[in-house]
Amino acid sequence: MEIEDVKISRKKPIFPVGNGLIKYLRMYQRDAKLPISYRDMLNFTETVPVMDKFGQDTFWETPLYPPSVQDQLYEGLKVVYAKLKASGNTRIVEHKIIDRIEYCAFGNTKPFRVRIINRLNDVYDYFYVKQADASRIYGLELEEILSPNQVNYLVDRDTLIEEHIVGIPGDVFSKNQIHNEDYNRTRIAKEFVKFNERCIISVLGDMRAYNFVMQITPDFDDFQFRIRAIDFDQQFYEGNPKVYMPQYFKENFPYVKLAMEHLNEKTVLQYQQEERSSIVHRVRSERHRIKDLRDASKLQELSTPENIIQLREGYRAYYDNDAYANCKSMTDIVELNVKNVIRQVKL
Numbered sequence: 247m248e249i250e251d252v253k254i255s256r257k258k259p260i261f262p263v264g265n266g267l268i269k270y271l272r273m274y275q276r277d278a279k280l281p282i283s284y285r286d287m288l289n290f291t292e293t294v295p296v297m298d299k300f301g302q303d304t305f306w307e308t309p310l311y312p313p314s315v316q317d318q319l320y321e322g323l324k325v326v327y328a329k330l331k332a333s334g335n336t337r338i339v340e341h342k343i344i345d346r347i348e349y350c351a352f353g354n355t356k357p358f359r360v361r362i363i364n365r366l367n368d369v370y371d372y373f374y375v376k377q378a379d380a381s382r383i384y385g386l387e388l389e390e391i392l393s394p395n396q397v398n399y400l401v402d403r404d405t406l407i408e409e410h411i412v413g414i415p416g417d418v419f420s421k422n423q424i425h426n427e428d429y430n431r432t433r434i435a436k437e438f439v440k441f442n443e444r445c446i447i448s449v450l451g452d453m454r455a456y457n458f459v460m461q462i463t464p465d466f467d468d469f470q471f472r473i474r475a476i477d478f479d480q481q482f483y484e485g486n487p488k489v490y491m492p493q494y495f496k497e498n499f500p501y502v503k504l505a506m507e508h509l510n511e512k513t514v515l516q517y518q519q520e521e522r523s524s525i526v527h528r529v530r531s532e533r534h535r536i537k538d539l540r541d542a543s544k545l546q547e548l549s550t551p552e553n554i555i556q557l558r559e560g561y562r563a564y565y566d567n568d569a570y571a572n573c574k575s576m577t578d579i580v581e582l583n584v585k586n587v588i589r590q591v592k593l
Contacts, residue, residue, distance in 0.1 A: 261380040270542035280402040282322035320344040372410035385481030413459025420500035435505040441473040451480035451489040454497040482576035485556030543577040
């Protein structure tokens with residue numbers, strides 16, 4: 247596996263949610279009428295940097311709101327949490343308070359992270375308030391359909407609410423825990439191969455180690471591992487096909503090195519085939535939803551014509567398949583990826 251510094255467009259535009267996607271979100275109960283919008287979250291007067299326990303800058307900031315704005319905002323955010331977690335049943339937030347809000351001007355969608363805490367037992371949870379970006383929403387939907395993971399989110403016009411995805415950040419895990427003697431390194435390498443394959447097929451980009459988390463589940467005789475994407479900003483926008491292959495990012499070298507040390511060509515192919523088979527099973531059970539999502543994308547801007555041409559030619563060369571030359575949109579490329587996977591599994 248090759249490692250390089252893959253370039254990413256840091257100023258990817260926000261694509262407004264089109265009418266087709268709005269209809270889709272309503273059909274699958276992803277839409278909601280929220281008391282708080284992303285614009286409301288911007289009514290702070292100043293921010294204070296958030297440092298980690300070692301005194302390092304986290305690139306998050308604490309926004310400071312006027313008291314009258316803060317009170318109204320906090321009450322609205324509790325209702326938002328109830329809608330996200332309990333279909334709007336506000337009884338679940340009777341004993342909860344908004345503990346803090348953090349803002350990240352570093353990300354494309356400039357998200358807010360909200361920490362909500364139960365004052366009776368100090369149990370806390372997080373959720374995110376972001377600008378609604380059409381390509382990001384497609385990424386969340388494809389994660390729900392094509393991956394083994396479930397995602398929970400709501401959209402109200404220009405506002406996107408996302409559930410927090412629990413796990414150890416991939417860069418933290420690779421630095422501090424990847425060589426834990428209790429962990430089976432072959433299982434970790436296997437999961438990275440599968441994750442890499444999912445990203446290529448679903449065209450999910452920029453999966454550097456800090457954009458995914460490692461979830462660890464103790465089993466009766468070992469530990470199971472799953473890598474989950476937590477950032478969908480770069481869902482099929484870029485034209486460079488390597489952006490959609492986590493193996494090429496230098497930040498992921500510890501995982502690539504682990505795969506090179508513990509897997510051979512045959513086992514890599516075996517794990518890729520296992521992941522493709524799993525995707526086929528999921529596609530068959532969600533075929534109507536996939537069709538509706540595909541239909542919703544027909545009039546939706548998701549990238550630039552130049553990026554679409556570059557990516558279809560890149561995938562054409564990668565798979566040695568001239569059919570990619572007929573792809574006119576990013577969703578055409580994803581659809582062809584899925585069709586090819588189905589054909590391969592049938593062979």
